[in-house]
Amino acid sequence: MPGKRENYLSWEEYFLLICLVSRERSKDPRTQVGAVIVKNNRVLAIGYNGTPRGMTDDEMPWNSLGEETGDLFQIKNSFVIHAEANALNNLPLGTDLSEATMYISLSPCSECAKRIAQTGITKVIYFQEYKQTAQANLAKYILQKAGVECVQSHVTGLGEKLMLIGEKIFLEEEKQKKQVQKILYRKH
Numbered sequence: 001m002p003g004k005r006e007n008y009l010s011w012e013e014y015f016l017l018i019c020l021v022s023r024e025r026s027k028d029p030r031t032q033v034g035a036v037i038v039k040n041n042r043v044l045a046i047g048y049n050g051t052p053r054g055m056t057d058d059e060m061p062w063n064s065l066g067e068e069t070g071d072l073f074q075i076k077n078s079f080v081i082h083a084e085a086n087a088l089n090n091l092p093l094g095t096d097l098s099e100a101t102m103y104i105s106l107s108p109c110s111e112c113a114k115r116i117a118q119t120g121i122t123k124v125i126y127f128q129e130y131k132q133t134a135q136a137n138l139a140k141y142i143l144q145k146a147g148v149e150c151v152q153s154h155v156t157g158l159g160e161k162l163m164l165i166g167e168k169i170f171l172e173e174e175k176q177k178k179q180v181q182k183i184l185y186r187k188h
């Protein structure tokens with residue numbers, strides 16, 4: 001139709017940006033990951049890496065100082081649930097995931113790959129490659145064997161899109177501030 005806005009987000013950009021914004025909820029100083037489960041272009045659930053319900057973020061060993069000594073209580077991974085697992089945990093019970101897609105800001109680890117494969121999700125689209133190559137390859141092998149397509153997104157310029165979105169929000173905030181100032185001025 002004529003007059004349609006041109007620079008709107010594509011579905012893939014939209015879901016990847018949801019992952020990239022959601023990961024900002026993570027308390028992990030080193031790795032922040034966001035995941036979103038989508039079916040028929042509808043968001044079913046969102047997750048980011050964090051501690052289980054009931055465990056306080058403030059008590060967790062985020063600096064993971066136990067890795068050298070083998071002290072499990074001082075290793076963050078003893079407690080952290082990955083974004084993909086949390087997204088799955090956040091689904092309403094009994095959700096049918098056939099033909100569903102999981103978008104992730106980072107390619108999955110093997111543990112998450114196993115869980116994803118078991119759910120019936122048919123496609124995984126990730127933004128960035130997991131830096132531990134052996135783990136990443138194992139995860140991809142699991143997904144491939146299970147018949148789950150796992151691909152890195154071809155979308156580019158997400159940072160630029162987000163900057164433009166940021167600029168728009170910034171201008172709206174400025175406008176809002178000015179309106180508040182005007183009202184305050186009128187009151188005096």
Ligand SMILES: [Zn+2]
Nearest residue numbers: 082108109112
């Ligand atoms: Zn994982």
